[in-house]
Amino acid sequence: MQKYNCPSCSAEIVFQSRISATCVCPYCSSLVVRHDTELESIGKMAQLPEDISPFQIDTIGVYKGLAFRIIGRLKMAWQDGYWNEWFLYFDDAKKAWLAEAQGSLAIIFEEYLSPEEAKAKFGKAPKLNSKLLISGTTYTVSDLKESYCIGSEGELPFAAPRGRNVKGIDLIAGNSKFAGIEYCDGEPPSVFTGQYVEFDDLSFNHLRELEGWKMPSSKSKVKKA
Numbered sequence: 118m119q120k121y122n123c124p125s126c127s128a129e130i131v132f133q134s135r136i137s138a139t140c141v142c143p144y145c146s147s148l149v150v151r152h153d154t155e156l157e158s159i160g161k162m163a164q165l166p167e168d169i170s171p172f173q174i175d176t177i178g179v180y181k182g183l184a185f186r187i188i189g190r191l192k193m194a195w196q197d198g199y200w201n202e203w204f205l206y207f208d209d210a211k212k213a214w215l216a217e218a219q220g221s222l223a224i225i226f227e228e229y230l231s232p233e234e235a236k237a238k239f240g241k242a243p244k245l246n247s248k249l250l251i252s253g254t255t256y257t258v259s260d261l262k263e264s265y266c267i268g269s270e271g272e273l274p275f276a277a278p279r280g281r282n283v284k285g286i287d288l289i290a291g292n293s294k295f296a297g298i299e300y301c302d303g304e305p306p307s308v309f310t311g312q313y314v315e316f317d318d319l320s321f322n323h324l325r326e327l328e329g330w331k332m333p334s335s336k337s338k339v340k341k342a
């Protein structure tokens with residue numbers, strides 16, 4: 118845990134994760150980037166629109182025996198709606214996300230690839246329904262979409278200003294396996310692998326209280342692989 122002062126309002130900002138690069142100040146909504154010893158403000162983040170997500174910053178859960186905490190959120194929009202990408206803090210400091218879209222949940226981990234390797238293997242975006250080998254598993258491209266960031270809160274591993282454009286590719290394989298490739302403004306592609314998960318399997322705690330709410334079963338959506 119590291120403490121800083123917000124360059125904009127001087128309030129104390131605490132980074133829980135060593136791998137977080139940015140944070141939205143909870144007091145003044147400045148989007149701040151972490152340098153070695155100080156923070157730089159790169160603008161204001163608009164208030165996130167309300168949604169019906171059961172998750173929030175500080176929701177905790179357990180995945181494959183490892184505890185995690187939600188420490189940040191990216192809210193992404195595309196032509197047909199939006200979804201949340203919750204940034205997870207695991208004790209082993211792997212970069213992981215909980216993707217929450219239309220009642221389906223996936224836990225994904227960033228694959229550690231050098232920029233050269235990422236460009237060589239995944240630089241050319243694959244076509245819909247094509248096959249791709251990632252970390253020993255053959256995936257099928259199930260979706261391609263353009264999206265952009267409409268807001269963020271908490272800690273994130275990169276700066277995600279409003280309007281940041283991402284071209285995303287979803288891939289699926291048997292046993293609920295899920296992978297994603299993201300292309301963003303000429304950066305080397307980012308590759309993620311993981312799986313679809315059931316809400317009840319993650320032992321969530323400190324969820325947001327939503328009156329009359331029940332997580333819809335995502336089983337029917339998972340079986341499409």
Ligand SMILES: [Zn+2]
Nearest residue numbers: 123126142145
């Ligand atoms: Zn501030």
